[in-house]
Amino acid sequence: RKEVEQDPGPFNVPEGATVAFNCTYSNSASQSFFWYRQDCRKEPKLLMSVYSSGNEDGRFTAQLNRASQYISLLIRDSKLSDSATYLCVVRVNAGKSTFGDGTTLTVKP
Amino acid sequence: DVKVTQSSRYLVKRTGEKVFLECVQDMDHENMFWYRQDPGLGLRLIYFSYDVKMKEKGDIPEGYSVSREKKERFSLILESASTNQTSMYLCASSLDPGQGAAEAFFGQGTRLTVV
Numbered sequence: 001r002k003e004v005e006q007d008p009g010p011f012n013v014p015e016g017a018t019v020a021f022n023c024t025y026s027n028s029a030s031q032s033f034f035w036y037r038q039d040c041r042k043e044p045k046l047l048m049s050v051y052s053s054g055n056e057d058g059r060f061t062a063q064l065n066r067a068s069q070y071i072s073l074l075i076r077d078s079k080l081s082d083s084a085t086y087l088c089v090v091r092v093n094a095g096k097s098t099f100g101d102g103t104t105l106t107v108k109p
Numbered sequence: 110d111v112k113v114t115q116s117s118r119y120l121v122k123r124t125g126e127k128v129f130l131e132c133v134q135d136m137d138h139e140n141m142f143w144y145r146q147d148p149g150l151g152l153r154l155i156y157f158s159y160d161v162k163m164k165e166k167g168d169i170p171e172g173y174s175v176s177r178e179k180k181e182r183f184s185l186i187l188e189s190a191s192t193n194q195t196s197m198y199l200c201a202s203s204l205d206p207g208q209g210a211a212e213a214f215f216g217q218g219t220r221l222t223v224v
Contacts, residue, residue: 020137087151
């Protein structure tokens with residue numbers, strides 16, 4: 001079993017749709033959680049950190065459930081520019097971050 | 110803005126060659142990382158360093174070594190390149206989590222092809 005598992009995708013949604021991605025992790029000692037976005041042929045970039053209380057940044061909402069060991073990302077009112085691969089990242093300590101394989105989102109007109 | 114710069118965007122090397130991938134960051138970050146990214150396998154950690162001259166093996170260190178002689182520079186070395194090392198290599202850096210934000214900043218990647 002992988003340490004970090006994401007929805008396999010791909011997700012193809014129309015503009016304006018709401019889409020949610022889930023990610024589960026196996027190491028209960030995990031301390032920090034992130035969602036990164038990666039555009040085609042580009043490097044990953046931080047989308048948002050995920051806090052225990054849940055956090056929101058505009059159309060994006062991230063949540064953490066430590067008991068069930070999963071994190072989620074909700075995108076409301078999808079835009080064409082949201083098309084990308086979304087990577088779930090779980091960090092155990094300073095040196096050990098594990099990336100999920102990514103979920104590809106395509107937003108269509 | 111944090112900048113992580115990798116020396117090459119594209120490299121083509123022959124089997125058996127010694128290959129150096131260089132990475133420089135300009136934000137005085139303690140931690141630096143080397144990943145490779147392959148379709149269906151995601152990003153996998155090769156090596157990381159949390160201080161000058163310090164290094165730790167990641168998940169897939171075999172066939173690689175690293176060097177960190179200066180805080181801003183972290184080099185990945187393929188001692189004898191093989192075709193299964195054809196991949197996208199990504200360097201990243203971050204602050205120590207104990208010092209605040211632990212976001213990792215990535216370089217633009219080096220696409221290495223070993224023929």
